[in-house]
Amino acid sequence: MESLKFNQKKDNNDTEKESFNINNSILEYSMNRFPFSVNSFPRNYIVSTINNIEDYSALVVKSDFIIIDKNIERLYPLALDIQAYVFRISALENEKNLDTVLRLINKLIDNNISKGSNVIAIGGGIIQDISAAACALFRRGQPFTYLPTTTLGQLDSCVGAKCALNTDKAKNIIGLFSAPKKVIIPLFMISSMPVNEHRAGLSEMLRLCLTASNHALYKYINLLDDVLDSKTINLESYENALRLSLSIKKSVVEFDEYEKDVRRSMNYGHTFGHAIEKLVAFQMPHGLAVLLGIHMSNTFAYYNKIMNETCYLEISEAIEKTLKGINGDFNYLNKLKAENIIEQFKFDKKGDGVSVPLIMIEKPGKMVFYKFNFGSNSQILAKAIQLAIENFVKWTIETK
Numbered sequence: 599m600e601s602l603k604f605n606q607k608k609d610n611n612d613t614e615k616e617s618f619n620i621n622n623s624i625l626e627y628s629m630n631r632f633p634f635s636v637n638s639f640p641r642n643y644i645v646s647t648i649n650n651i652e653d654y655s656a657l658v659v660k661s662d663f664i665i666i667d668k669n670i671e672r673l674y675p676l677a678l679d680i681q682a683y684v685f686r687i688s689a690l691e692n693e694k695n696l697d698t699v700l701r702l703i704n705k706l707i708d709n710n711i712s713k714g715s716n717v718i719a720i721g722g723g724i725i726q727d728i729s730a731a732a733c734a735l736f737r738r739g740q741p742f743t744y745l746p747t748t749t750l751g752q753l754d755s756c757v758g759a760k761c762a763l764n765t766d767k768a769k770n771i772i773g774l775f776s777a778p779k780k781v782i783i784p785l786f787m788i789s790s791m792p793v794n795e796h797r798a799g800l801s802e803m804l805r806l807c808l809t810a811s812n813h814a815l816y817k818y819i820n821l822l823d824d825v826l827d828s829k830t831i832n833l834e835s836y837e838n839a840l841r842l843s844l845s846i847k848k849s850v851v852e853f854d855e856y857e858k859d860v861r862r863s864m865n866y867g868h869t870f871g872h873a874i875e876k877l878v879a880f881q882m883p884h885g886l887a888v889l890l891g892i893h894m895s896n897t898f899a900y901y902n903k904i905m906n907e908t909c910y911l912e913i914s915e916a917i918e919k920t921l922k923g924i925n926g927d928f929n930y931l932n933k934l935k936a937e938n939i940i941e942q943f944k945f946d947k948k949g950d951g952v953s954v955p956l957i958m959i960e961k962p963g964k965m966v967f968y969k970f971n972f973g974s975n976s977q978i979l980a981k982a983i984q985l986a987i988e989n990f991v992k993w994t995i996e997t998k
């Protein structure tokens with residue numbers, strides 16, 4: 599198989615640079631080794647890893663204010679003699695709002711937190727979004743260190759400086775850019791990730807690899823067996839997965855941190871994904887909704903002859919493999935109606951009132967920005983959505 603040949607040749611020198619194109623811009627990534635720096639505004643930040651609970655405890659003990667996911671505290675208890683104030687959050691979408699941010703800011707005030715204080719946020723994307731929003735607003739920029747604990751947080755969201763909050767009406771509709779002072783990835787915490795949440799994170803990595811190149815896709819496929827199960831994960835392979843995924847993300851956000859153009863590619867699968875999440879009342883993790891969204895986008899690209907059959911089947915196989923052994927019953931997805939998904943596009947924050955950009959790929963590394971007009975004929979799109987749902991549900995059953 600081409601993938602193995604490709605990988606063997608490249609793995610001997612995995613710091614080699616690779617170029618890819620997004621919207622006529624040429625980007626470059628190489629497999630960065632930890633620690634590496636991300637160029638950002640107002641300051642660059644270093645991304646590093648820690649591998650054990652002792653290093654984690656040493657870090658936590660030095661902090662003045664801890665924002666933590668309640669589940670993480672339960673799984674990895676904080677030392678009893680900790681001096682810092684601990685702000686605990688349940689990692690739930692309905693906590694990701696301005697009320698929580700305001701409560702957090704008031705606690706920062708009560709605890710005399712200033713720019714020199716050591717604030718750390720520990721958790722997945724929900725804790726990142728709340729903490730980064732509060733820290734951006736508090737004193738016009740409170741420095742904070744972020745410790746991503748979820749697969750998604752580690753493989754994707756910890757680089758990029760975005761944060762978003764929900765309102766009752768829309769998810770992620772309130773948004774800011776808020777870069778942390780440092781990112782420190784506690785690798786060992788990955789082993790406690792629940793199956794479906796872990797796959798959701800791997801799905802975001804697959805999205806990043808598809809943005810970059812065939813080579814990145816093959817690397818993903820080759821790493822997958824080693825990292826698919828969080829309980830028995832091979833940490834060396836997982837670190838390589840992080841290097842690959844975060845190196846691609848770094849190259850995109852350094853090129854276009856504020857999403858003027860190129861960074862829109864990161865939205866691949868998301869317009870569909872957000873619509874699905876909303877319609878199933880957030881029953882499925884965000885990353886899995888994006889994975890289904892990617893398959894919808896690819897199926898639409900295939901129907902429109904933008905993507906060829908070989909490429910379509912190869913990526914479909916990678917999606918199927920990412921779902922292998924997943925928990926639960928996804929049959930509720932069969933109740934989704936394509937027209938309701940398309941209707942939701944009107945609420946997508948990337949839309950301009952009359953259209954929404956649907957991000958597709960022709961092949962890995964070649965993005966297509968397709969403008970979907972709300973009034974246009976959507977029969978082919980509806981057919982693609984319906985087929986993608988059928989495949990996705992079938993794969994969640996067949997691969998058990």
Ligand SMILES: NC(=O)c1ccc[n+]([C@@H]2O[C@H](COP(=O)([O-])OP(=O)(O)OC[C@H]3O[C@@H](n4cnc5c(N)ncnc54)[C@H](O)[C@@H]3O)[C@@H](O)[C@H]2O)c1
Pocket residue numbers: 667668669670673689690691694721722723724725726727747748749750751754755756758759760761762770787788789790791792795798883884885
């Ligand atoms: N800011 C960004 O750039 C960005 C990017 C993507 C997604 N997001 C947002 O992130 C959120 C999703 O975040 P997420 O997928 O990282 O997860 P999450 O924060 O929603 O957590 C998911 C679940 O995993 C648990 N958990 C966290 N770490 C764990 C660990 N090590 N072991 C066991 N359980 C653990 C949590 O308690 C929770 O139950 C969404 O709200 C999404 O919109 C933000």
